[in-house]
Amino acid sequence: CEDHERQEQVWEMLAHSFNRSPAYIRSRLTEDTVRASDKRVRFVTLEAYVTAGGSVMRDLFEDDHGGWLQDVQLLDKLVAERLQSEAAQLEADGWKWAAAAVDFPWGYRDGMRVITGTAAELTQEEQARVEALQAEAAGIENDYEGVSEIPDEVEQRLTAIDQELALLLERSPVFAPEDMAMAGVFISIDVDGSLHVERGFVRAEDEPKPDSDMPDDGGYAGGEDGHDAGSVDADRPFGGEPSQGSEPSGEPEEDESSIKPLPDKLVCELTAERTLALQDAVANRPDVAFAVVLHAMVLQTFYHGARESCLGVAVHRTGFPHQAPGMADSVSARAIIARHDQWKAKLPEHDIDLWAALLSMTGADQAALFAHCAAFGINAQWEPASRYDGRVSAHTVARRIEHAHVLARAVDLDMVAAGWKPGVENYLGRVTKPHILAAVAEARGEETAALIDHLKKGDMAREAARLLEDSAWLPEPLRTPGIADLVDLGAVSTAASDDLPAFLTGDGEPEDGEDGSFDAWAIAAE
Structure with a gap:
């Protein structure tokens, strides 16, 4: 390492550390560098980085797999330039x-x-x-x-x-x-x-704008796949003509020379009766009821803008306004993407063919597809909420979190198995020193936590990440309370939060230099 100031910092750190292994020293000296095996380096090539004036730090004592790139800004610049070049092409x-x-x-x-x-x-x-x-x-x-x-x-x-x-x-x-x-x-x-x-x-x-003489309902327009879109009038499926004005027309004028279209009001009344009868019939056929809900959910999940379903059921896909580093490449994200792509390959290209395809599936396949679509609507995220803002209340958020615990117990959710580990970027570097020491003490004991209590915040976070590497420790927002910890949802009140988990209350210690505003507490949810 050519940075003598950093050498002295690490030397001083070792004087108070029980860990003086070569691996530990190496990790401290290289924490602001990028490994040659990093995908960004492979993308631009190590040769291009060196040609551009970048320096590489090498290990004199053992194989370092290409070393560490010291000029991270130069590397990022080369990556951005090549990506933009590919985009322009x-x-x-x-x-x-x-x-x-x-x-x-x-x-x-x-x-x-x-x-x-x-x-x-x-x-x-x-x-x-x-x-x-x-x-x-x-x-x-x-x-x-x-x-x-x-x-x-x-x-x-x-x-x-x-x-x-x-x-x-x-x-x-x-x-x-x-x-x-x-x-x-x-x-x-x-x-x-x-x-x-x-x-x-x-x-x-x-999206292309529909022609002026075509219904603008965002639905299937037909034509390209062989279905005749002009065979049925989307506005008047029973052959009638739209009435003048906003009210349904009255009785038709007498004219025995030709058959007039049915009046709007009569069509509305007849289809209302048919809707009621259809509701009763479907209620007596659980298999068809399941299929029609599945059909509506698959349309929303896989077919953009489709309006083929007559069922008023919606899966409100959950968004993630706050995302932890690397979330898109997590074990769960990769599994969801792979499963989604597999289903997409099995489903028909056009939404108009979906109903027949679903009915041809086995019960097991229908159930698996149903679970995949339903899962996109799950929201177990905490969010800041004023109990008076009219959008979402603290009471609503608390009930959501408690039901998420119920669901997590039902599926045996294991965040450790899902690949989450406490690191500097995703937790330890974003909480106070007491939080860091409490995590180490809980996972490794008070004596181990005492070994790092003298360190500065950055060094403490990095050393804690190493100590917690294989501990299976989780912060409270990632834990699933046991049966004994259940909160009576009916008893949760917006006027008192003393019985809620710590990360849902306003009590705690803010970061150094912070005023305890929402940004400090959003850390827990992220």
Whole structure:
């Protein structure tokens, strides 16, 4: 380490620390650097960083896997320049917009319609090459079937075949120019440092406006997939004509020469009776009732702007205005995205075909899809609430949190298994020193906490993160109270909060230099 001031700081820290291992010293000296294995470094390459004037710190005593990059600002500049260059190229190719970032937050695609392109066709030469590679791979597998150990050169050849087939078959889809003109792409960096491009997202403001003679209900317009949108008048499905004025028309004028459309008022009355009878009939068919609720939920979850359902049930998808660092790449986020993509591939392309597809599913598949859609509406977030602002009260938030505990117990929620660990960025660096010491004392004992009580806030947070690494310790907002800790929801009052969890009350110690306002307490919810 060429920073002598930092060397002295670490030396002084070691004088009061029970941990003097090489790994600990190395972690302290490199905490403001970026590892060469970081995906940002792989993206721009270490060679490009060094060529641009960046310096690399190396370990003199053991393998450091490429070392640590010391000029983080330079690295971020190179990353931003390449991402913007890729974005400019995609816009030049015809896309309306291109958003670029190292990582995007969770839910960044919500509210956008997805356009699916068509698979790129292979040339005759490419198709012949694919068939030859597949035949070669099949021959190798047949030759070594039942063999316990395959030679290294054969294993390498199979890997090379898989990689070449992937390049030939896993191509980006082809989009029509008119679709590209109203849609955009998201550009980010994958975990291996490669460029990750997601194409075909239409923002609500970029949706094409309907023709003046077509109903503007945001629903299915038909036409392109073979369904005749003009066969049924969306405003007058029973062949009638709209009445003049805002009130339904009266009795029809007598005219025996032709059959007049039914009056509006009569159609309203007849369909009201049919609605009542349909409600009663569905109430006696739980299987159909489940299917119609599932249908409405799938429409909202997978089909942007669809209005095919007659059921007034909605899943209000939960947003995340406050997100912890790395939330979009968490174990839970990756699982949700993978499951969503799997269901999307199974569902029909057009919402008008969804009902038949759902009825053809097994009961187990219907239940699994129902659970996936319903989960998007769950909201266990704390939020600041004035009991007089008319939007949401502290009483409402408290009841929401308590019901979230009930649900968490029902599914055996385990935040440790979900991948959460106390770190500097997501907790320890954002609370007071007493909070840090209390966490270490609870997880490791008072004697261990006493070993770090002399440190400055930053060093204390980093050392506490190391001590809590494998402790399974959780802050109170992430814990699920046991049965004995249940709060009677009917007894929760907006006038008293003494019995609520500590992170829901206004009592506590603010950060140094802070006034105890909401921003200090929002830490707990985040």
